[in-house]
Amino acid sequence: MNWHSFFFLLFSLVCCGFAIAVVATSNVVRMAFYLVISLSATAGLFFLAGADFVGAMQLMIYVGGTLVLLIFGVMLTAQRAFVSMRTAGGEWILAAIVGSVFLMILVQAAFRVESWTSPTTAEVPLEEQVTATRLGMGFLGLRVDGDAEADASTQTAMTGYLLPFEIISIHLLVVLVGAAYLARPKRRARQEAS
Amino acid sequence: MNLLTEPVGLTHYLVVGAVMFVTGAVCMATKRNALGVLMGIELVLNGANLNFVAFSSPYLRGSSVFLGLDGQLIALFVIVLAAAEAAVALAITLNFYNNHATVDVDEADRLKG
Numbered sequence: 001m002n003w004h005s006f007f008f009l010l011f012s013l014v015c016c017g018f019a020i021a022v023v024a025t026s027n028v029v030r031m032a033f034y035l036v037i038s039l040s041a042t043a044g045l046f047f048l049a050g051a052d053f054v055g056a057m058q059l060m061i062y063v064g065g066t067l068v069l070l071i072f073g074v075m076l077t078a079q080r081a082f083v084s085m086r087t088a089g090g091e092w093i094l095a096a097i098v099g100s101v102f103l104m105i106l107v108q109a110a111f112r113v114e115s116w117t118s119p120t121t122a123e124v125p126l127e128e129q130v131t132a133t134r135l136g137m138g139f140l141g142l143r144v145d146g147d148a149e150a151d152a153s154t155q156t157a158m159t160g161y162l163l164p165f166e167i168i169s170i171h172l173l174v175v176l177v178g179a180a181y182l183a184r185p186k187r188r189a190r191q192e193a194s
Numbered sequence: 195m196n197l198l199t200e201p202v203g204l205t206h207y208l209v210v211g212a213v214m215f216v217t218g219a220v221c222m223a224t225k226r227n228a229l230g231v232l233m234g235i236e237l238v239l240n241g242a243n244l245n246f247v248a249f250s251s252p253y254l255r256g257s258s259v260f261l262g263l264d265g266q267l268i269a270l271f272v273i274v275l276a277a278a279e280a281a282v283a284l285a286i287t288l289n290f291y292n293n294h295a296t297v298d299v300d301e302a303d304r305l306k307g
Contacts, residue, residue, distance in 0.1 A: 001198060008202045012210045019217040019237055028227050035233050042214070042240050046269075049207065049251035054269050058243075061273050066236065066280045073229050073284045077297045085226040085298065092224065099220040103212060110208035138267050161267050168274055175278040182285035 008048055015041035027084045032071050039063050053132040139165045207248030214241030228287045228297045232280065239276045243269045 018038035022031050039062055046055035110116065137144045141160030218237030225231050248254055250265025291297050 002201060005198055005200065005202050008206065009197055012206070016210060016213045016217075019214050022233060022237065023217050023221045023224070028229055031230055031233055035236060038214075039236070039240060042244060045207070045210065045244060046247050048202075048253075049247050050253045051247045051251065051266050051269070054243075054247055054266050054273075057270060057273055061277055062236075062240075066277045069277075069280055069284055070229060070232060070236070073232075073287060076288060077229065077291050082227060082297050085230075087224045087226060095220045095224045098223075099216050102219065103216040106212035106216065107209055110205050110212060116204040116208065134263055135266060135270070138263050139270075143263070161271075164271065168271060172274060172278050175282055179281040179285040182282070183288050 004048065008045070011041045011044040011048065014038070015045060026086050028074050029078065029083060032067070032074050035070075036063055036067050039067065053135055202254065204248055204254045207244060207251075207254065211241040211244040211248070214238075214244065216241075226298050226300055228290065228299050231299060232283050232287070235279070235283075236276060239272055243272050246272070 015038050018034045018041070021034045022038065025031055025034065040059065043055045043058040043063070046052075046058055134144050137160075139161055141162030143160055214237050218234045218239075218241060221234030221237060222231050223234075225234060246265040246269045248265075250263060250269075287297060290302065294301060
């Protein structure tokens with residue numbers, strides 16, 4: 001038995017199954033719980049693809065941060081009428097048709113390219129040590145991955161990500177300040193009234 | 195074609211990513227709860243992330259043709275952007291709930307012409 005394939009099958013079934021369960025259920029609390037399981041299984045798929053740092057960040061930021069934020073939103077708005085909001089049957093049928101057609105197009109596109117369908121059994125040299133240094137250097141604008149086989153033409157395309165990194169840092173700060181401003185309690189009206 | 199014994203290729207990852215993307219899109223289209231729409235967005239972003247990571251993986255494409263670390267770097271950017279998007283969207287949803295006492299997106303038709 002190929003354990004890589006076994007764990008890939010396990011994680012992908014959990015991932016897809018609970019993603020479909022998110023769509024199928026109409027209870028928003030259960031949707032949040034199924035989403036947590038689905039995204040955790042996605043982190044497992046990241047680990048299997050060799051992206052250990054991205055998988056860890058998926059667990060820490062996405063499951064531990066973003067989804068907890070969403071669950072707080074669910075708890076703050078879970079009045080009795082909004083816990084379970086049903087969709088009309090006609091919309092379900094329309095969504096199922098459009099979704100299955102869309103899925104067929106995407107799966108066909110995935111199988112269309114020849115070099116994607118043939119799994120490589122080539123031996124990939126294992127890293128000497130699992131480290132996030134190469135990712136961090138990429139964020140700092142210096143690419144240290146694959147320098148040996150990269151010739152001059154691909155070297156120019158392999159740029160670092162220093163400017164997007166700085167932009168996204170400021171973006172996150174501005175967005176969080178803006179979110180706190182949007183969700184602030186309205187005090188001024190009460191003071192004017194009193 | 196035995197999935198348990200044959201090695202996993204890039205196509206397997208792309209199919210899983212496609213399933214997550216389509217379920218997220220259907221979730222965005224059918225849910226009436228605003229938070230359900232947000233969860234659909236999270237599913238879509240994760241499907242895209244899975245494709246980025248799969249394309250950059252040396253284990254799936256061999257060490258000579260893989261994309262380098264670009265896919266993993268962009269996946270990290272997507273994770274941070276999803277966190278920012280969830281914060282703002284949740285703030286807007288809570289504001290809408292405070293003002294209109296509902297989270298039904300069908301009720302948000304004040305701007306309709």
